[in-house]
Amino acid sequence: MGILEVKGVNKRFGGLQALSNVNLSVAENSLHAIIGPNGAGKSTLLNCFVGKLIPDTGSVMFNGESLLGRKPHEINQMGISRVFQTPEIFTDLTVMENVMISCFAHRDGAFRLHPFETVAHETDIIEQAEKMLLDVNMADKRNMHSASLSRGDKRRLEMAMCLAQEPRLLLLDEPTAGMARADTNNTIDLLKEIKEKRDITMAIIEHDMHVVFSLAERITVLAQGTPLVEDTPENIKGHPKVKEAYLGETV
Amino acid sequence: MKLLGLSAKDTRFLLIVIFLTLATPVLLQPFPENSGLATFNAGYPDLMQRFAIFGIFAIGFNILFGLTGYLSFGHAAFLGVGSYTVVWMYKLLDYNVVWGLPLAVVTSGVFALLIGFVSLRRSGIYFSILTLAFAQMSYNLAYSVLTPITNGETGLQVYRSDAQVLLGANEPTSPHFFGLVMSKSTKLNLGDWQFTFNNGYYFTAIIAIIVFYISLRIFRSPFGLMLRAIKTNQTRLNYTGINTRPYALAAFVISGMYAGLAGGLMAAMDPLAGAERMQWTASGEVVLMVILGGAGTLMGPILGAGFIKYFENIFSKINDQILQGWFAWMPDWLSGLLIEISHFFVGKSWHLTLGLLFMLVVIFLPGGLVEAGQRIARLFKKKPPEDKDPGHHPQPAPHVAE
Ligand SMILES: Nc1ncnc2c1ncn2[C@@H]1O[C@H](COP(=O)(O)OP(=O)(O)OP(=O)(O)O)[C@@H](O)[C@H]1O
Ligand SMILES: [Mg+2]
Numbered sequence: 001m002g003i004l005e006v007k008g009v010n011k012r013f014g015g016l017q018a019l020s021n022v023n024l025s026v027a028e029n030s031l032h033a034i035i036g037p038n039g040a041g042k043s044t045l046l047n048c049f050v051g052k053l054i055p056d057t058g059s060v061m062f063n064g065e066s067l068l069g070r071k072p073h074e075i076n077q078m079g080i081s082r083v084f085q086t087p088e089i090f091t092d093l094t095v096m097e098n099v100m101i102s103c104f105a106h107r108d109g110a111f112r113l114h115p116f117e118t119v120a121h122e123t124d125i126i127e128q129a130e131k132m133l134l135d136v137n138m139a140d141k142r143n144m145h146s147a148s149l150s151r152g153d154k155r156r157l158e159m160a161m162c163l164a165q166e167p168r169l170l171l172l173d174e175p176t177a178g179m180a181r182a183d184t185n186n187t188i189d190l191l192k193e194i195k196e197k198r199d200i201t202m203a204i205i206e207h208d209m210h211v212v213f214s215l216a217e218r219i220t221v222l223a224q225g226t227p228l229v230e231d232t233p234e235n236i237k238g239h240p241k242v243k244e245a246y247l248g249e250t251v
Numbered sequence: 252m253k254l255l256g257l258s259a260k261d262t263r264f265l266l267i268v269i270f271l272t273l274a275t276p277v278l279l280q281p282f283p284e285n286s287g288l289a290t291f292n293a294g295y296p297d298l299m300q301r302f303a304i305f306g307i308f309a310i311g312f313n314i315l316f317g318l319t320g321y322l323s324f325g326h327a328a329f330l331g332v333g334s335y336t337v338v339w340m341y342k343l344l345d346y347n348v349v350w351g352l353p354l355a356v357v358t359s360g361v362f363a364l365l366i367g368f369v370s371l372r373r374s375g376i377y378f379s380i381l382t383l384a385f386a387q388m389s390y391n392l393a394y395s396v397l398t399p400i401t402n403g404e405t406g407l408q409v410y411r412s413d414a415q416v417l418l419g420a421n422e423p424t425s426p427h428f429f430g431l432v433m434s435k436s437t438k439l440n441l442g443d444w445q446f447t448f449n450n451g452y453y454f455t456a457i458i459a460i461i462v463f464y465i466s467l468r469i470f471r472s473p474f475g476l477m478l479r480a481i482k483t484n485q486t487r488l489n490y491t492g493i494n495t496r497p498y499a500l501a502a503f504v505i506s507g508m509y510a511g512l513a514g515g516l517m518a519a520m521d522p523l524a525g526a527e528r529m530q531w532t533a534s535g536e537v538v539l540m541v542i543l544g545g546a547g548t549l550m551g552p553i554l555g556a557g558f559i560k561y562f563e564n565i566f567s568k569i570n571d572q573i574l575q576g577w578f579a580w581m582p583d584w585l586s587g588l589l590i591e592i593s594h595f596f597v598g599k600s601w602h603l604t605l606g607l608l609f610m611l612v613v614i615f616l617p618g619g620l621v622e623a624g625q626r627i628a629r630l631f632k633k634k635p636p637e638d639k640d641p642g643h644h645p646q647p648a649p650h651v652a653e
Binding site: 050071072073076077081082084088089090091092093097100101102104105106108109110111112113114115116117118119120121122125161165 | 256258468469471472473474475476477479480482483484486487488489490491492493494495497498501505
């Protein structure tokens with residue numbers, strides 16, 4: 001049994017079958033990549049995990065509990081964090097405040113009325129947030145207005161926010177898109193390091209094959225809403241069906 | 252120096268606010284009594300009380316609108332609830348405001364909880380419309396069905412036949428705080444100047460300082476941070492494990508309580524309560540105040556409230572006689588022309604002046620009067636421009652204090 005079990009998931013948007021009969025099992029503490037051409041349904045699948053979409057049929061179980069019908073914040077509090085394809089950050093706030101919000105959510109839960117405490121006195125939270133920013137190489141940008149960050153930095157910030165929650169399952173939707181090569185390599189190293197340091201399962205969607213093959217332990221290939229194959233990176237590389245459907249000349 | 256859990260900078264800021272508030276009766280009376288400019292003096296009790304009361308109303312509204320971005324068009328309903336509560340306490344107990352005011356905060360909080368619970372199921376324009384609908388409903392109910400409680404069109408007031416069970420033999424028969432009668436003033440004549448120190452103003456001013464301090468603490472708290480995050484990106488907040496609804500509801504209730512307190516204080520200054528206090532124009536006014544002053548900043552609501560109330564009371568007072576006095580030294584044709592032109596902007600037309608100013612501020616100073624102040628301060632400091640909206644960056648050094 002994997003920590004995330006997806007069985008027979010279907011999702012239709014009007015006339016478009018975005019997901020058809022998807023089965024997927026992500027093993028605990030593994031790094032599982034989901035790849036596939038544009039429009040294959042990868043993001044749609046993640047949306048079904050985090051409460052953004054409810055599949056038409058099928059089940060999604062996390063750690064033995066169904067995720068269907070739960071609200072996004074409940075799912076997050078169960079230990080699932082997500083980095084979105086287009087960065088979702090608090091653009092009116094500073095980089096530091098962005099990360100601190102995650103730390104508060106992790107410590108205090110979905111709601112806590114604390115109108116008379118002072119953010120500046122929360123030394124634990126500040127320390128933790130600073131450490132997270134150090135991890136993603138953004139410590140020097142802590143007081144910047146996050147709206148003014150580059151696309152790659154926004155992504156790294158979002159990653160820091162997710163990691164600050166110490167999730168059991170981290171979902172990454174194209175975490176290196178829009179990053180310079182050096183930052184992409186930093187991100188690869190960061191994810192590797194985090195996996196070594198603590199128990200965490202990661203599901204990553206990625207178009208950059210360099211990233212996929214440097215990180216993934218297992219790969220699922222999705223095409224037109226259906227998983228084509230699931231295997232180890234070595235086997236996927238040479239798989240004829242995959243080459244045909246997706247990888248083409250890129251490998 | 253650090254006081255009351257505030258940073259050094261916030262402490263300084265609070266002390267400045269305290270000083271300005273307490274010195275208002277002097278500061279707003281800059282012109283000698285008999286000079287032509289005496290019209291612009293605003294240091295009389297009625298108006299100063301209104302500054303403080305609407306300041307409280309706007310400070311509370313800013314906690315909801317400025318921080319979370321939820322734009323309520325129905326906060327006047329809580330103003331009315333507060334007023335009715337206080338007058339009822341006069342009728343049942345006695346004229347001591349100590350019973351009514353806390354209760355006004357509680358009842359308006361309960362109303363805000365109910366209205367907020369329903370309205371916050373929607374966001375954006377639908378939320379605004381829902382709050383507006385609730386407020387108009389309250390207004391109409393107060394006028395009609397609820398007449399036994401609100402005394403309908405006449406408005407609620409105290410009659411000799413009322414119970415007033417606590418009323419002592421020597422107790423004042425107008426609102427007071429343990430004998431400190433609100434309507435009493437001490438006048439001080441200094442040369443050509445006259446200053447009026449009014450009990451009611453100081454009572455309201457001290458409450459205003461306390462609730463300003465509370466709002467300062469809320470701004471700096473993790474709770475305040477969450478509210479600002481709601482304004483910026485609710486989606487991210489939800490996917491970060493935060494249930495945004497109770498946060499927004501808490502902000503709604505707090506701002507409703509501020510409004511109830513303001514309404515209660517209105518009745519503490521003048522023992523009357525009428526349904527018109529709940530009308531949508533009153534709800535709209537507080538929106539204007541906060542936007543004009545600078546939404547999401549600490550000082551903005553106070554500036555906005557002061558600005559609008561000043562215009563409402565001073566510009567509307569300027570009549571032909573005063574105008575003639577000003578332009579008397581000019582040739583007749585010119586003064587006649589100027590008076591004709593002035594008619595569009597003063598007296599009954601003060602709304603036009605305010606409207607134009609409002610438009611200018613919204614177009615050229617999206618951050619409101621606070622932004623204007625910052626720009627001026629920057630000119631003097633010759634510093635490179637800082638963050639665009641300092642109200643949103645309490646870390647690492649709070650800038651809101653500007
Ligand atoms: N909310 C929606 N409503 C309607 N159609 C949608 C919705 N979300 C996704 N789709 C469609 O479903 C299909 C799958 O989209 P999805 O975003 O999951 O693809 P993807 O594999 O993530 O692609 P990419 O690599 O470009 O991100 C696309 O054709 C998309 O247009
Ligand atoms: Mg996608």
